[in-house]
Amino acid sequence: EAGSDAGAGGVRAGTQPLWTGPADGVQVRVTGRHGRLSRLPAGLRVELVDPASGTASAPSYATTATATATASTVPQxxxxxxxxxxxxxxxxxxPATYTTDTKVVFAHHTAGTNDYTCEQSPDIIRAIFLYHVQGQGWNDIGYHFLVDKCGTVFEGRAGGIDKPVLGAQTYGFNTDTSGVAVLGNYNDALSSPPVREAVAAVAAWKLGLYGYDAAGSVVLTAAADNGKYTKGQKVTLNRISGHRDGYPTECPGNNLYADLPAIRTLAAAAQAG
Known part of the structure; x- marks a missing residue:
């Protein structure tokens, strides 16, 4: 979590969630080391999430493409x-916390399985939401947008997709940024044209709300020591960056990360009309 919720009681660290599909058991092997000692984190537990609990198992798809309060250079x-x-x-x-604008869009992958149908995408997103809120103690799902392998775009954290909502998606750089997570593991899979086009469309629109060139770059200040940068360090980032550019992680996977130049080109072309 970010902002005032970062130190809230019950907030826990955790791994990325793993979508299994229907399952009736789980087996986990965990190893850890601290100095010369084999040691596991205190309070270690496995979170089991049933995405159908308390929600409709097959929700209807509500969509929006309405005009926003702030005009963007490209359509929503x-x-x-x-x-x-x-x-x-x-x-x-x-309620949602707001920052000033959206200077960078970070691309993520959820690092789960690619073996899902696009009809299962709402189930996967509900599972991520429940894990973030009930497992890790966050206020809401961390990502602003999610995209499935068919290129469908989903609203993430509440507060208004056209607003600069403070998310929990790139620790140290959550302020004035937005996160788009693609469902799946893109160390394993290659992205498809619909995925690249969807990420580019979201990024072009969000950056366009504030007049930023999707092919450009910007200097941001790290808000925390995050293992890659120190608090207060000035960092030059592409307007469309990968999670690994701001935080020590493999996310968004080697294949999707390699596609970011093409995504920037698509987004810049959309902004150019």
Whole structure:
């Protein structure tokens, strides 16, 4: 989590969630080392998430492509709303926090399986939402947008897709940025044209709300020591960057990361009309 929620009681560290599909058991092997000692983290536990609990198992798809309060240089892409994937809004305890604008869009992958049907995408997103909120103690799902392998765009964190909502997606650089997570593991899979086009469309629109060139770059200041940068360090980032550019992680996977130049080109072309 970010902002005032970062130190809230019950906030826990954790891995990325792993989508299994239907399963009736789980086996986990964990190894750890601290100095010369073999040691595991205190309070280690496995979170089991049933995405159908408390929500419709097959929610209807509500979409929006309405005009926003701030004019962008490109049209808003069609987005499946939170009600469309079945978000349980009663679990979101606090209203959204807002920053100033969106200077960078970070691309992520969820690092789960690629063996899912696009009809299962709402289930996967509900599972991520429940894991972030109930497992890790966050206020809401961390990502602003999610994209499935068919190129469908989903609304993530609540507060308004055209607003600069503070998310929890690139620790140290959550302020004035937006995160788009592609469902799947893109160390394993190659991205498809619909995925690249969807990520580019979201990025071109979000950056266009503030007049930023999707092919450009910007200097941001790290807000925390995050293992890659120190608090207060000035960092030059592409307007469309990968999670690994701001944080020590493999995300968004080697294949999707290699596609970012093409995604920037698509987004810049959209901004150019």
């Amino acid at each position: 892409p069609v987005v499946t709303t939170r009600s469309g994937w079945g978000a349980d809004e009663s679990l979101v305890k606090d």
